[in-house]
Amino acid sequence: MTIEARSDLRCDVLLTNAIVLTMDDGFTIHHAGGVAIAGNSIAAVGPAALAYSAADVVDCRGRVVLPGLVNAHTHVPMALLRGLADDMRLDVWLMGYMMPVEREFVNPDFVRLGTRLGCAEMIRSGVTCFADMYYFEEAVAEATVGAGLRALCAQTVLRFPAPDAASYEDSLALARDFIMRWRDHPLIVPAPAPHAPYTCTPEILRACAELAAEFDVPLHTHLSETLLEVEASRQTHGMPVIPWVKKQGLFGAKVLAAHCVHVDDGEMRALKNAGAGVAHNPTSNLKLGAGIAPVVRMLALGLDVGIGTDGAASNNDLDMFEETRLAALLAKGIGNDPTALPARDALAMATRLGARALHMGHLTGSLEPGKRADLIVLDLDTLHNVPSFGRDPGAIYAQIVYASKSTDVLDVMCNGQWLMRERALLTLNEAELREAAREYARRIDAFLGSRELSVLQKLIAIGGAIEEESFEVQVKARVPSVEQVIAVIEGDEMTVVRASRYHQFDTYWSFADPAQGRLRYREDEFLDEAGTVTGARTRLTLTGRTREETFGAVLLSRSRYLAPALHSARFYREYFRPAAEHVIEKQRRRWLVAYHGVEFYLHLDCLLNPPTEGFFLEVKSRTWSRRDARDKAAVITELLARFGASPDDTLSDSYVELVAGTDRPAS
Amino acid sequence: MTIEARSDLRCDVLLTNAIVLTMDDGFTIHHAGGVAIAGNSIAAVGPAALAYSAADVVDCRGRVVLPGLVNAHTHVPMALLRGLADDMRLDVWLMGYMMPVEREFVNPDFVRLGTRLGCAEMIRSGVTCFADMYYFEEAVAEATVGAGLRALCAQTVLRFPAPDAASYEDSLALARDFIMRWRDHPLIVPAPAPHAPYTCTPEILRACAELAAEFDVPLHTHLSETLLEVEASRQTHGMPVIPWVKKQGLFGAKVLAAHCVHVDDGEMRALKNAGAGVAHNPTSNLKLGAGIAPVVRMLALGLDVGIGTDGAASNNDLDMFEETRLAALLAKGIGNDPTALPARDALAMATRLGARALHMGHLTGSLEPGKRADLIVLDLDTLHNVPSFGRDPGAIYAQIVYASKSTDVLDVMCNGQWLMRERALLTLNEAELREAAREYARRIDAFLGSRELSVLQKLIAIGGAIEEESFEVQVKARVPSVEQVIAVIEGDEMTVVRASRYHQFDTYWSFADPAQGRLRYREDEFLDEAGTVTGARTRLTLTGRTREETFGAVLLSRSRYLAPALHSARFYREYFRPAAEHVIEKQRRRWLVAYHGVEFYLHLDCLLNPPTEGFFLEVKSRTWSRRDARDKAAVITELLARFGASPDDTLSDSYVELVAGTDRPAS
Numbered sequence A, B: 001m002t003i004e005a006r007s008d009l010r011c012d013v014l015l016t017n018a019i020v021l022t023m024d025d026g027f028t029i030h031h032a033g034g035v036a037i038a039g040n041s042i043a044a045v046g047p048a049a050l051a052y053s054a055a056d057v058v059d060c061r062g063r064v065v066l067p068g069l070v071n072a073h074t075h076v077p078m079a080l081l082r083g084l085a086d087d088m089r090l091d092v093w094l095m096g097y098m099m100p101v102e103r104e105f106v107n108p109d110f111v112r113l114g115t116r117l118g119c120a121e122m123i124r125s126g127v128t129c130f131a132d133m134y135y136f137e138e139a140v141a142e143a144t145v146g147a148g149l150r151a152l153c154a155q156t157v158l159r160f161p162a163p164d165a166a167s168y169e170d171s172l173a174l175a176r177d178f179i180m181r182w183r184d185h186p187l188i189v190p191a192p193a194p195h196a197p198y199t200c201t202p203e204i205l206r207a208c209a210e211l212a213a214e215f216d217v218p219l220h221t222h223l224s225e226t227l228l229e230v231e232a233s234r235q236t237h238g239m240p241v242i243p244w245v246k247k248q249g250l251f252g253a254k255v256l257a258a259h260c261v262h263v264d265d266g267e268m269r270a271l272k273n274a275g276a277g278v279a280h281n282p283t284s285n286l287k288l289g290a291g292i293a294p295v296v297r298m299l300a301l302g303l304d305v306g307i308g309t310d311g312a313a314s315n316n317d318l319d320m321f322e323e324t325r326l327a328a329l330l331a332k333g334i335g336n337d338p339t340a341l342p343a344r345d346a347l348a349m350a351t352r353l354g355a356r357a358l359h360m361g362h363l364t365g366s367l368e369p370g371k372r373a374d375l376i377v378l379d380l381d382t383l384h385n386v387p388s389f390g391r392d393p394g395a396i397y398a399q400i401v402y403a404s405k406s407t408d409v410l411d412v413m414c415n416g417q418w419l420m421r422e423r424a425l426l427t428l429n430e431a432e433l434r435e436a437a438r439e440y441a442r443r444i445d446a447f448l449g450s451r452e453l454s455v456l457q458k459l460i461a462i463g464g465a466i467e468e469e470s471f472e473v474q475v476k477a478r479v480p481s482v483e484q485v486i487a488v489i490e491g492d493e494m495t496v497v498r499a500s501r502y503h504q505f506d507t508y509w510s511f512a513d514p515a516q517g518r519l520r521y522r523e524d525e526f527l528d529e530a531g532t533v534t535g536a537r538t539r540l541t542l543t544g545r546t547r548e549e550t551f552g553a554v555l556l557s558r559s560r561y562l563a564p565a566l567h568s569a570r571f572y573r574e575y576f577r578p579a580a581e582h583v584i585e586k587q588r589r590r591w592l593v594a595y596h597g598v599e600f601y602l603h604l605d606c607l608l609n610p611p612t613e614g615f616f617l618e619v620k621s622r623t624w625s626r627r628d629a630r631d632k633a634a635v636i637t638e639l640l641a642r643f644g645a646s647p648d649d650t651l652s653d654s655y656v657e658l659v660a661g662t663d664r665p666a667s
Helices: A046-051 A076-081 A090-105 A108-124 A137-147 A168-182 A202-215 A227-237 A241-247 A265-273 A282-287 A295-300 A320-335 A343-349 A352-357 A395-403 A430-452 A455-461 A482-489 A569-576 A626-642 B046-051 B076-081 B090-105 B108-124 B137-147 B168-182 B202-214 B227-237 B241-247 B265-273 B282-287 B295-300 B320-335 B343-349 B352-357 B395-403 B430-452 B455-461 B482-489 B569-576 B626-642
Strands: A010-021 A029-038 A041-045 A053-059 A064-067 A069-074 A127-134 A150-157 A188-194 A218-223 A254-259 A277-280 A304-307 A375-378 A409-414 A417-421 A467-479 A494-510 A518-527 A533-543 A549-551 A554-564 A580-595 A598-609 A615-623 B010-021 B029-038 B041-045 B053-059 B064-067 B069-074 B127-134 B150-157 B188-194 B218-223 B254-259 B277-280 B304-307 B375-378 B409-414 B417-421 B467-479 B494-510 B518-527 B533-543 B549-551 B554-564 B580-595 B598-609 B615-623
Touching: A010 A041, A010 A046, A010 A375, A010 A395, A029 A046, A041 A046, A064 A395, A069 A254, A069 A277, A069 A304, A069 A320, A069 A352, A076 A108, A076 A127, A076 A137, A076 A430, A090 A430, A090 A569, A108 A127, A108 A137, A108 A417, A108 A430, A127 A137, A127 A218, A127 A409, A137 A150, A137 A168, A137 A188, A150 A168, A150 A202, A150 A218, A168 A188, A168 A202, A188 A202, A202 A218, A218 A241, A227 A241, A241 A265, A265 A295, A277 A295, A277 A352, A282 A320, A282 B320, A295 A304, A295 A320, A295 A343, A304 A320, A304 A343, A304 A352, A320 A343, A320 A395, A320 B282, A320 B320, A343 A352, A343 A395, A430 A455, A455 A533, A455 A569, A467 A482, A467 A626, A482 A494, A482 A598, A482 A615, A494 A569, A518 A569, A549 A626, A554 A626, A598 A626, A615 A626, B010 B041, B010 B046, B010 B375, B010 B395, B029 B046, B041 B046, B064 B395, B069 B254, B069 B277, B069 B304, B069 B320, B069 B352, B076 B108, B076 B127, B076 B137, B076 B430, B090 B430, B090 B569, B108 B127, B108 B137, B108 B417, B108 B430, B127 B137, B127 B218, B127 B352, B127 B409, B137 B150, B137 B168, B137 B188, B150 B168, B150 B202, B150 B218, B168 B188, B168 B202, B188 B202, B202 B218, B218 B241, B227 B241, B241 B265, B265 B295, B277 B295, B277 B352, B282 B320, B295 B304, B295 B320, B295 B343, B304 B320, B304 B343, B304 B352, B320 B343, B320 B395, B343 B352, B343 B395, B430 B455, B455 B533, B455 B569, B467 B482, B467 B626, B482 B494, B482 B598, B482 B615, B494 B569, B518 B569, B549 B626, B554 B626, B598 B626, B615 B626
Parallel strands: A010 A053, A010 A064, A069 A127, A127 A150, A150 A188, A188 A218, A218 A254, A254 A277, A277 A304, B010 B053, B010 B064, B069 B127, B127 B150, B150 B188, B188 B218, B218 B254, B254 B277, B277 B304
Antiparallel strands: A010 A029, A029 A041, A064 A375, A375 A409, A409 A417, A467 A554, A467 A615, A494 A518, A494 A580, A518 A533, A533 A554, A549 A554, A580 A598, A598 A615, B010 B029, B029 B041, B064 B375, B375 B409, B409 B417, B467 B554, B467 B615, B494 B518, B494 B580, B518 B533, B533 B554, B549 B554, B580 B598, B598 B615
């Protein structure tokens, strides 16, 4: 096609001789087509563009031009935490690694560097617009503008203290301030980001929705990411997540909801009716074991579903080519239907639908006159793209989705500005970014490294409990007769202060370095006289492996750390990665008695697992000084004799040594 | 670490200053380590290597050296068919596109070029060994040796004629000949490849197993890829696939089984007991909607499970980095367990376990003294790899699996020979390959393009049925009374030759170009007198849209193509992609009668869908000449009157025109 350029139609940049995938509603493709760019916008596309003249005419030499990809959900500064911790369950990953490191390191400098690093990677992989959610979002916005990208920047609001706010009121004020100052920016759309229903209060959700509505900006959040979240919502609120947030007024705003993995048909319709966009994050959802979102059904219902990488800490890259391919493949695999989510529709999710999900469809996502000039040029001459077939006009979509790589992106333009030409970044200095990122990684490594030198430090790092050193004198011995023990306890010389019964499950973890001590996770079931369970609690105890001293058979030992266990045994196992694990199950009768003016705990134990003949009696008392310990040890020795136990038939401090022979401390 | 090179320890190539991931059984990693290569083998790894001196010392400058990846299942020449047809169901893809094109184009030249193209792509992405299955396997082997790669080359054996063999006896002879001539080759391990249980006979399976056992070579096959295959095996053989092939003696050979998507615990144990290796192909299995193989369970049972790309026609690339990442992600996603298949184990599948699955574990898959020097050098300094954390020694596996790309591969060595240095291929000419591949694509496009110009040609292309032109005179008219029709049929002037009843479901497909005619897919249920279904058949008819001629109300029409429908309505719909579809359901009584010495078919129809009042009578007869047609038309007009039908109340040739108003041919 030859159209003479008319001198009265001038633009700034004219791309010619391209296969132009407009990704418009009709999926128009122009062969040997052009794109005319005037200022920051598209003036014309296709044959009409070739009527323009421009000072800067770029011959695309048959390459493919398409809209810049839209990364519909990420936490871009987390590029700095890429690969920090992998193959872990969400709670261990989040509470054991991400949150402690974020508490220590996240500040505006971290956020700016992480954003620049992430933007560099996204530009290289053809992204021109992304939806972010993080702390210090203003720093994200500044760095994004510096890189030249377009973004929905959403300021996180949480009910907990965050790196950038001591309270949620502070976060909300920060969000309002940020929105007011950035709402007219040509590249940035500011927004509030109530993090998730389970990390926010109903007031936060409502306040964020009202804030977004007040300034007519979107609202970015995580919804229904895991089954756990949905189950908890059903238990707490009597309904799943979507109806609950609807009830809190969240849909008064233009919502961009990340994940929506576990939503039913009714919930999808509710999202559609609310005009909400959805960000599908297939890699992150698989990697964290969250599941697979029903995107084929969402698309059938007319929802705007974009594709997101999520943060690089759970992906571990920001590659929209990989993400789009995975979305297309997964839809087929789980539906047993190879015709599901064809390549063209997957690419639409990564462009036009993604922009609409961000409520930025009027600005970007397709190549149409009037939209911003956000576009990329692909080199499909690389080996893994060869050959290609022209028979089916739709084959080009399949080629891009199933064969092309992000490294095939040659040129990137956003808002009319070139950000990359011939694979060279124009707005960012890669070498500097790499070096600065490495320096952060060294510091984070040192922080985690020093923490990981000690089980105690790792325990403190996850917070939520207090370090407490307590010293005890104690002895554990076989007793020949339960009746004799009871008789002594009920005798005249003893006063029973308290009596109780338990069914105890103790999990003992030991470490390659015995100096680390031993960690015990104890689950107590409280029993009544009849043996019925009336309650339960879990406690975590880190015990030093060295006996402080012995007084005959009586040990003076130190319990370095004692706290309610806030997480599951599974959490601690995955977090501490012990070298060995042993489990003890027992029935315990416990008495707090006063004897000669001193309080002692008496534990009469029957071991169920490992099944052990006979009964054990443990006598212990807190102590404060070596002298006090010596005195109490003398009393304990005397008591043992009364209970009929021989001081020669004692155990060292823990039953675990019955099962973990080689684990016994050196004497 | 500084170790003086000893002059008595000389090797040919010495890699130094590398992070060496040996991928040995203990997952040994050497930092600032080396690899000493003597001839085609590894002489030493780690500190021991640094004692060697060499003329060629390569300073790896802190980069990562690991074993070359093992692509455990592919059809490498199909690189030439990449992107030929996508987003289709397996049968449409295979029978509609792959097989017709393979019948037309596959010859030794095609196979050599496709292999060179595929090898170039695999070298670029760090593969040094692959398991192939195709036709003209000797040409695959020759081209692979030319590229310098190691491969298990398996000659396909099928019960159908194949591009390289008219019969399965010929295939078997070809396989035997190939194995005898190549079994001592330093790079190639030849093998027979009975394609799959459902494309082979029991004799083929047994003969291939015996052939493999005779020469002590592996046997490569596809097992349990789809649920359909397993269900069919249960129905035909009364057992699923694995026990059935075991019964046929397949496990007398060292089997490499591709897919194994639908296998239960017992079948996995049977594979393990047989010493079989498994090739997991996650992209292909997702893309074709086959499902997701239970690899976590397989690994727990101790099976050697490798990772394969499958052919580039169903992937659409040969990128083992993507494949390994997908394997790791999928295992977590479907198990709801982010700790499942951690990165280290996924990378082991792509290296050591893959080599073992190919029964080539003694040659390759890990960096250990005595094994062949098959290794790659990775540049982890690229943006998407930055930063990285040193805290956890296993983090390097996560970085490679979750963040790195095939384009990070810098250098590739196979059998002690460099195949790529600094991303430049040394054994293949990329530009030539690209141009030759494009030329093939042009020819294939032309072949398919001419075929797709005509529905008839597309129908013939999928084979299995005969073109048959038949001319008929026919009329269809409303009849006022069923009783009157029956009375005439049972009257004296007619002889009933045959009578039958049907319940008919007709699917009509029309095309944008009406000249293409109309395709009818008819499902007949045979009914007995009581209306019970006694049998069924499906038939496909392509009808020309133009009436040849009319004689009053009687039409002379042409049925251009008539055949039993070998595939499902769904298959034809997806293959032909019609512009419109209409469905008619009716009850039909049919008589073959002789009237005045001429045979006529009488169809008395009651339309159920669309529900239509009254009855229609169709009268038709085959014809051979215009004169015969005119004579029969006169008789038909006379008959119509007897049946009480008015010649003014006739329909044109098909009921579909009752429902497809706009679809009516121009009169």
